[in-house]
Amino acid sequence: xxxxxxxxxxxxxxxxxxxxxxxxxxxxxxLEWLVVVVAAVxxxxxxxxxxxxxxxxxxxxxxxxxxxxxxxxxxxLLSFLVPLVSIGLGFDLVNSEHNQRTLSRVLAQPIYxxxxxxxxxxxxxxTLAIGLVALWLLIIGLGLIMLGIPPGSEEVARAFIFxxxxxxxxxxxxxxxxxxxxxxRSAATAALAALxxxxxxxxxxxxxxxxxxxxxxxxxxxxxxxxxxxxLARVSPSALFNEIVAVVLDPSVRSTQQSMFAAMGLILIExxxxxxxxxxxxxSLLVVWAQVVGLVASTILLFVIGYIAFQRQEVxx
Amino acid sequence: MSDNLIEARNLTKRYDGTAVxxxxxxxxxxxxxxxxxxxxxxxxxxTILMLLGxxxxxxxxxxxxxxxxxxEPLAVKRRVGYLPDQVGxxxxxxxxxxxxxxxxxxxxxxxxxxxxxxxxxxxxxxADVADKRVSTFSRGMRQRLGLAEILMKxxxxxxxxxxxxxxxxxxxxxxxxxxxxxxxxxxxxxxSSHLLERVQSVxxxxxxxxxxxxxxxxxxxxxxxxxxxxxxxxxxxAEGEGLRDRLAMVPGVRAVEAxxxxxxxxxxxxxxxxxAAAAVVAAGGRLYQISDLPSLEMIYTRYFQNxxxxxxxxxx
Numbered sequence: 001x002x003x004x005x006x007x008x009x010x011x012x013x014x015x016x017x018x019x020x021x022x023x024x025x026x027x028x029x030x031l032e033w034l035v036v037v038v039a040a041v042x043x044x045x046x047x048x049x050x051x052x053x054x055x056x057x058x059x060x061x062x063x064x065x066x067x068x069x070x071x072x073x074x075x076x077l078l079s080f081l082v083p084l085v086s087i088g089l090g091f092d093l094v095n096s097e098h099n100q101r102t103l104s105r106v107l108a109q110p111i112y113x114x115x116x117x118x119x120x121x122x123x124x125x126x127t128l129a130i131g132l133v134a135l136w137l138l139i140i141g142l143g144l145i146m147l148g149i150p151p152g153s154e155e156v157a158r159a160f161i162f163x164x165x166x167x168x169x170x171x172x173x174x175x176x177x178x179x180x181x182x183x184x185r186s187a188a189t190a191a192l193a194a195l196x197x198x199x200x201x202x203x204x205x206x207x208x209x210x211x212x213x214x215x216x217x218x219x220x221x222x223x224x225x226x227x228x229x230x231x232l233a234r235v236s237p238s239a240l241f242n243e244i245v246a247v248v249l250d251p252s253v254r255s256t257q258q259s260m261f262a263a264m265g266l267i268l269i270e271x272x273x274x275x276x277x278x279x280x281x282x283x284s285l286l287v288v289w290a291q292v293v294g295l296v297a298s299t300i301l302l303f304v305i306g307y308i309a310f311q312r313q314e315v316x317x
Numbered sequence: 318m319s320d321n322l323i324e325a326r327n328l329t330k331r332y333d334g335t336a337v338x339x340x341x342x343x344x345x346x347x348x349x350x351x352x353x354x355x356x357x358x359x360x361x362x363x364t365i366l367m368l369l370g371x372x373x374x375x376x377x378x379x380x381x382x383x384x385x386x387x388x389e390p391l392a393v394k395r396r397v398g399y400l401p402d403q404v405g406x407x408x409x410x411x412x413x414x415x416x417x418x419x420x421x422x423x424x425x426x427x428x429x430x431x432x433x434x435x436x437x438x439x440x441x442x443x444a445d446v447a448d449k450r451v452s453t454f455s456r457g458m459r460q461r462l463g464l465a466e467i468l469m470k471x472x473x474x475x476x477x478x479x480x481x482x483x484x485x486x487x488x489x490x491x492x493x494x495x496x497x498x499x500x501x502x503x504x505x506x507x508x509s510s511h512l513l514e515r516v517q518s519v520x521x522x523x524x525x526x527x528x529x530x531x532x533x534x535x536x537x538x539x540x541x542x543x544x545x546x547x548x549x550x551x552x553x554x555a556e557g558e559g560l561r562d563r564l565a566m567v568p569g570v571r572a573v574e575a576x577x578x579x580x581x582x583x584x585x586x587x588x589x590x591x592x593a594a595a596a597v598v599a600a601g602g603r604l605y606q607i608s609d610l611p612s613l614e615m616i617y618t619r620y621f622q623n624x625x626x627x628x629x630x631x632x633x
Contacts (some may be wrong), residue, residue: 003390005392101404102406104371105401105406108397108399109423110395110422111422315371316372
């Protein structure tokens with residue numbers, strides 16, 4: 001049955017309202033300061049270390065993101081903190097409308113539910129993007145001032161792609177948090193469910209990988225088991241993010257399996273390749289294209305599941 | 318276009334096979350106040366949500382301002398104002414900001430928006446708290462803010478779900494007054510309530526709900542005639558000589574029963590209150606009180622008593 005009118009009517013209004021809510025909320029300020037302070041300290045520590053090896057590295061600027069000055073490099077930190085911020089932003093997007101009893105009032109205006117849901121998601125994503133862009137600029141600025149050398153064009157391009165990927169990564173977790181905010185009427189339950197899943201995927205799942213891979217790989221030699229392990233690991237968006245970032249921010253990495261093998265003392269040898277020689281940006285992108293698509297696809301999938309659930313929900317509390 | 322702004326025919330809602338609204342039909346004319354009355358859980362809110370296109374219709378048809386709420390919900394929602402049961406607002410925003418958001422969703426331009434927000438807040442007496450956060454508002458203020466939103470929308474129909482529930486008596490009177498005002502703006506009002514007494518005074522016509530069905534519909538006097546038949550009980554509290562006989566002689570009175578030293582219960586076949594009062598005074602008696610006409614609640618209760626009596630008779 002055909003509905004009259006555009007499903008996007010009122011989308012802009014919803015986005016602006018939600019965006020202003022987020023940007024003026026204390027919750028968002030706390031989350032963003034958390035990220036900015038932790039990240040700034042991490043990068044500062046990294047810079048102190050990088051200064052000592054300035055001369056020999058052609059991709060010095062990218063080391064800002066990947067070199068660990070303190071306990072963790074920036075990318076690992078973001079892979080951990082970004083989900084936390086996304087969940088913090090998204091866990092009560094929809095159920096707060098139910099609990100404040102504003103949903104039926106909003107939906108009694110001439111808009112479809114589509115506009116409300118998409119508007120909430122886009123506003124959340126925009127908020128995250130604003131925070132991440134600010135962080136990114138801060139890091140580049142710190143690098144410029146403290147290292148005293150300008151980044152090359154390829155470094156800027158790679159850093160920019162890293163920024164985009166981080167925003168998509170934030171989108172996955174935002175879509176997940178929003179899905180839970182649709183499914184659970186209580187905001188606390190939704191937050192716990194989202195945080196629980198996040199902890200499971202980042203802490204428990206990596207521990208479970210090896211035993212599961214051992215069991216389900218038929219007559220496995222070690223390489224086959226490792227392969228299964230990596231495939232299983234990719235269930236977690238964090239694993240996909242880490243794989244992408246490792247390749248995009250380090251031109252010398254030419255396969256997503258390289259670090260895994262390196263950890264076992266193996267070197268991936270390709271025919272005709274010079275070990276450790278940098279590969280062009282386009283080649284790096286090709287290596288992780290599937291992972292990028294995977295992140296985007298899981299965002300869309302989670303959003304669609306939430307969309308269907310929301311459309312079927314009764315307006316009444 | 319017919320003059321009926323709302324037309325429902327055989328409207329039905331089923332959840333998992335159980336019917337919550339069972340094929341009801343009614344219509345609301347332009348400028349009419351129509352009450353959907355009945356106990357909680359009788360299907361009033363579900364009916365309202367179906368009319369607004371916020372809930373799917375399982376069977377039957379509805380036309381609201383000439384549009385089909387299923388296929389053309391936006392057209393319906395542009396012309397209908399809705400005040401939900403226990404209306405909620407964004408507590409962190411001011412009253413005016415809450416209304417600005419709705420005005421933007423409706424698609425009003427900036428100047429028109431501010432003008433309408435100002436005038437409608439004045440209309441419901443909230444102009445001086447326009448820039449206060451809604452979290453500081455009382456229940457009655459929230460309800461009136463909800464009404465202001467309907468005024469701002471310039472709606473042709475106002476649908477109010479339990480507008481008086483949880484309000485103190487004064488706030489109720491103010492709200493009912495505001496609802497009458499809507500009628501003067503030529504707005505049709507569909508309101509639901511489980512408090513029959515409170516709203517019967519504002520409704521032109523009512524539909525009494527029970528178990529998802531409309532059991533009675535019409536004006537309050539109509540219903541009185543339908544349900545009570547020729548019986549009009551009138552309680553008289555008066556003091557004087559031979560009042561009982563005097564009252565019995567009033568035309569239309571069939572029986573008089575003395576229920577206390579000064580209390581008489583008349584059974585009449587029409588409204589005999591003026592004649593009864595005149596009779597008491599003519600006999601030199603002192604009239605203290607004469608009862609109201611049977612209320613809607615009494616009609617409603619009586620209707621179900623009649624039903625169960627009939628049921629008992631059939632069973633016997």
